Amino acid sequence: MRVMVLVKATPDSEAGVMPSEQVLTEMGQYNEELVKAGLTLAGEGLHPSVKGVRVYFSGEEHNVVDGPFTETKELIAGFWIWQVRSMEEAVEWVKRSPFQDGELEIRPVFEADDFGEEFTPELREQEERLRAQTEAKAK
Secondary structure, eight states: OEEEEEEEOOHHHHTTOOOOHHHHHHHHHHHHHHHHTTOEEEEEEOOOGGGOEEEEEETTEEEEEESOOSOGGGOEEEEEEEEOSOHHHHHHHHHTSOOSSSOEEEEEOOOGGGGGGGSOHHHHHHHHHHHHHHHHHHO
C-alpha cells in the first residue's frame, strides 16, 4: 500500500526558520534508512505558506488568495510518499523519525481497486498511461 506522510507546519517552519546542520544531518540519515528499506517513492519539504496561494472554487468562480495562511496546524511543511506493507509499518517508521516536536499525519493513497466498478477498464487504462508518461518525464 502507498501512504503519504504529511509533515505538519510549525510556527518556526511558517516563519521560514531553516533547520540546523544537526537536524539536516539527522533527517538525511533517516531518509537514507527509508531509501535503503525501499519505502521512499517521493519526499520533499515545502516553503512557508507566505510563498503559496490557495484557490477556492464556488461553481464557475475561482478565488485566489495569497499566503500566508493563519492556521498553522492545518498547514503542511513537507511530505513523503512511501510504499509499505501496512499502516502499522508506516507508523513504526514514523516513530523512528528524528522529529522532536510537531506532528506527522499518515494517509493511505487511493489505489485503482478502491474506486470499484465506476473505475472502468478505459479509465484504468488512461490512469496507467498517464502514470507511465509521468514516470518517463521524471527520468
